Amino acid sequence: MSTTAQESEQPEIEVSEAASNKALALLEEESLDTDTAGLRLFVQQGGCAGLSYGMRFDTSPDEDDIVYEHHGLRVFVDPASIQYIAGSVVEYETGLQGAGFDVENPNIVSECGCGESFRT
Template sequence: MSTEPATGGDATAQIDVTESAAEQALSLIEDEGLDTDISGLRLFVQQGGCAGLSYGMRFDDEPDEDDTIYEHHGLRVFVDPASMKYIEGSVLDFESGLQAEGFHVENPNVVSECGCGESFRT
């Protein structure tokens, strides 16, 4: 298992999390009754959507052995090696507006997205 501090490591391999996303995720983790010192948000890529790939997120009790772990604003983010090649350099944000509210991944590796923005291609 490897760990990267919020400000360290290779910038292209970094996954950043905005303060608003971290606060929102930590609140949800606590609502689930999970320990925020051990548990975290798993960010992953899966096959699906009209553009070929889509993001997935879930809360995990603990990281897997081969995960990279990032810590931002008290939130632990777990990323598996297969997903890392698609999302390295990304920023996880939480957006709130008139149309929608939720987590959003700003991914510099995306070359195209579907019309609804739910899936992407690198």
């Protein structure tokens, strides 16, 4: 059974209102039920600094996921990833270089020059 954010001992993952609204709109475009589906945030091996973020939509949380909810968006984080991203904030940013989701992670001790990977 998944763990709710209140049951987790890790600092909460937060999602800005802009990021939640964009993710919810994308979920609806994919015809996914926003009552059960959500944004999966995870960490994977890769990049020149060692770790990189991954995001995708899932129809429901896995059994051992921690589930957060912000502004109507459900966010699923697996137990292996939470140790690297606890306390992070997911933002949605637009600019001259394009638009996209960005993770502001307080646990980073270094990142690669392009900002695509990090080390904690």
